[in-house]
Amino acid sequence: MTSPVRIGPYRIERLLGAGSFATVWLGHDPVLDARVAIKVLAENWHHDLRVRERFLDEGRLLRRLDHERLVRVHAVGELPDGRPYLVMAWADGGSLADRLADGPLPVPVALAVLAEIAAGVAVLHRHDVVHRDLTPGNVLFRSTPDGERVLIADLGLAKALAAASGLTARAGTPGYMAPEQDDPLAVVDTRADVYGLGRLGLRLLGADAARPDPARLRPGVAPEVAAVLRRAVVPCPAGRHPDASAFRAALHHAAARKAGPDPVATVSRRP
Structure with missing residues (x-):
């Protein structure tokens, strides 16, 4: 998998993980001067409106709950090819x-x-x-x-x-x-x-x-x-x-x- 140089305004450092529905990259937020985790909907799913909506629902839910015991979402964006992504707090201790x-x-x-x-x-x-x-x-x-x-x-x-x-x-x-x-x-x-x-x-x-x-x-x-x-x-x-x-x-x-x-x-x- 080729690492993108940037996703939106975020400079990409490395891959954090990949699953069936999404890929997660470690990026750098130039405004906050902080590392963030960027979750991108997998390319093979971005034409499926049901999967796309479920992906966005995750971001909306985490943003609405906004709790210290849950991964926090800072922003939502979209790649030039139409795939949505979530910008989240980076869990530096791994899984x-x-x-x-x-x-x-x-x-x-x-x-x-x-x-x-x-x-x-x-x-x-x-x-x-x-x-x-x-x-x-x-x-x-x-x-x-x-x-x-x-x-x-x-x-x-x-x-x-x-x-x-x-x-x-x-x-x-x-x-x-x-x-x-x-x-x-x-x-x-x-x-x-x-x-x-x-x-x-x-x-x-x-x-x-x-x-x-x-x-x-x-x-x-x-x-x-x-x-x-x-x-x-x-x-x-x-x-x-x-x-x-x-x-x-x-x-x-x-x-x-x-x-x-x-x-x-x-x-x-x-x-």
């Missing part, structure tokens, strides 16, 4: 997928990260939005003066709760998406994201990264935490925690029973 590729996180750190992910998803739920695609690649880290912040990214599949059911196609990533997301007639609500949080928890705390299993967690994971994860990933939505806030509260309570007060309050900086 959770990057970190897990280097090996498992220590159990206390993994618990802290999971709690912070849940806090970010809870922001969406408070605004009646369901993410629908919680994966390690969609969890980012950004340095701040107060330490490292966990951010929720890629809201391309996010939907307002009122519009999240009756969909006509599968939406989500196998291994992390809730079973009901594979049913075009099913009701998809905040409990689908609870399932995603549970699957992320199994990836972070499971004994076998290739085969996450609630019955096989790493040494040091309290049985109470295991019970929280088991509840989160039950096939029937009615058996799960109702939303991300409830999941996070249950996780806190479970971890506190073993570790003492405020056991998942701090995300360690990357070594």
